[in-house]
Amino acid sequence: MHLTLFKSPGLLIVVIIFSSSIAKAQLMKENDGLTAKEESIVTIAAFTANGNQKNLSNSLYEGLNAGLTISEIKEVMVQLYAYAGFPRSLNALNTFMTVLRDRKQYGINDAPGKAPSPLPMHKTKLELGTEVQTKLVGAPVKGEVFEFSPAIDQFLKEHLFWDIFGRDNLDFKTREIATISALACVGGVENQLRSHFNVGMYNGLTKGQLNHLVSIIQKKVGQKEGDEANAVLQKILNPGGAITNTTEKKYTGTTEMAEAIFPKGEKITNNHFSGNAWLETLVADDNIYHTQVGNVTFEPGARTNWHFHPGGQILLAIGGTGYYQEKGSDKKILRKGDVVKCPPNVAHWHGASADKEFIQIAITPPDKGSTVWLEPVSDKDYNSILKTP
Numbered sequence: 079m080h081l082t083l084f085k086s087p088g089l090l091i092v093v094i095i096f097s098s099s100i101a102k103a104q105l106m107k108e109n110d111g112l113t114a115k116e117e118s119i120v121t122i123a124a125f126t127a128n129g130n131q132k133n134l135s136n137s138l139y140e141g142l143n144a145g146l147t148i149s150e151i152k153e154v155m156v157q158l159y160a161y162a163g164f165p166r167s168l169n170a171l172n173t174f175m176t177v178l179r180d181r182k183q184y185g186i187n188d189a190p191g192k193a194p195s196p197l198p199m200h201k202t203k204l205e206l207g208t209e210v211q212t213k214l215v216g217a218p219v220k221g222e223v224f225e226f227s228p229a230i231d232q233f234l235k236e237h238l239f240w241d242i243f244g245r246d247n248l249d250f251k252t253r254e255i256a257t258i259s260a261l262a263c264v265g266g267v268e269n270q271l272r273s274h275f276n277v278g279m280y281n282g283l284t285k286g287q288l289n290h291l292v293s294i295i296q297k298k299v300g301q302k303e304g305d306e307a308n309a310v311l312q313k314i315l316n317p318g319g320a321i322t323n324t325t326e327k328k329y330t331g332t333t334e335m336a337e338a339i340f341p342k343g344e345k346i347t348n349n350h351f352s353g354n355a356w357l358e359t360l361v362a363d364d365n366i367y368h369t370q371v372g373n374v375t376f377e378p379g380a381r382t383n384w385h386f387h388p389g390g391q392i393l394l395a396i397g398g399t400g401y402y403q404e405k406g407s408d409k410k411i412l413r414k415g416d417v418v419k420c421p422p423n424v425a426h427w428h429g430a431s432a433d434k435e436f437i438q439i440a441i442t443p444p445d446k447g448s449t450v451w452l453e454p455v456s457d458k459d460y461n462s463i464l465k466t467p
């Protein structure tokens with residue numbers, strides 16, 4: 079047997095591939111946490127945000143010893159003025175200067191690192207900042223608050239996303255580690271923390287790395303802050319897990335309620351919907367089933383933006399009355415029991431009718447790519463005449 083194994087090159091190759099894939103899997107498992115440098119960014123950002131200079135000083139020693147450069151650490155502190163305010167950033171930069179001076183006295187010369195490249199100015203700052211923001215988040219960012227205050231939208235885009243995020247001495251992933259860690263320690267910013275966990279994942283942070291990040295906050299910064307951040311994170315990672323039946327029985331309006339089968343879930347807070355909608359994830363994507371199943375409840379008048387799914391989508395109407403429209407086709411009505419196959423890469427929208435809520439099950443295979451979000455559905459399209467009732 080032993081000899082035959084080595085006489086058969088095919089089998090030998092199989093054995094080698096098999097053992098190397100085991101080694102790879104083990105390596106990936108071990109690496110599914112933050113590196114020592116990233117760990118230090120968590121504590122540096124957290125103590126910059128909460129103003130604890132003594133602990134910040136210790137974290138700076140750890141970070142520099144782990145190989146963070148002066149440029150990288152400075153950039154974290156500069157970025158965090160947008161999340162924790164100028165006073166906290168200036169205090170942190172002062173502490174950092176002291177740490178560097180002390181280390182120099184002991185003969186340690188820390189690596190200066192790469193200075194940011196000069197920012198190109200071939201377009202307006204607003205255009206450039208909008209591009210960076212869209213790239214970072216994965217879709218254009220819109221919201222009622224930005225219509226209410228166009229000034230803050232402009233400053234976010236021109237200043238935070240262009241002047242700061244446009245600098246290339248920190249990548250998006252590292253910037254999100256810093257932002258998440260700071261927000262976890264600012265308090266009262268659960269919505270922003272939730273968004274940044276999602277943006278972090280979009281920019282390559284894994285579930286293991288985010289769990290690791292939160293555990294560092296719990297152990298090294300504060301149990302309370304860590305626990306609160308963990309509650310937000312676990313709701314994102316296991317949406318069905320901790321939620322008991324949150325189905326609301328009543329609307330404040332006089333609109334008709336459909337009978338719910340599944341829990342209503344969490345109110346959707348992203349900018350891809352008009353009106354109020356709720357999502358309960360019934361099946362999260364995994365390596366066995368390769369699909370997402372969600373229960374979506376639209377209140378009357380609420381709808382998605384135009385969008386398409388690279389892997390297509392199946393909609394099962396399970397309550398109320400809704401609409402479905404593909405680009406270039408007429409709007410269709412959906413009633414309980416209707417099944418819709420949304421073809422891959424075909425722009426469409428779905429939502430509730432104007433006076434009745436709508437509940438759908440959306441089955442979305444994400445393997446070919448995430449949903450691509452487009453512009454909101456105009457009232458003209460939404461109110462277009464039903465030609466195929």
Ligand code: MN
Nearest residue numbers: 385387391420
């Ligand atoms: Mn869809």
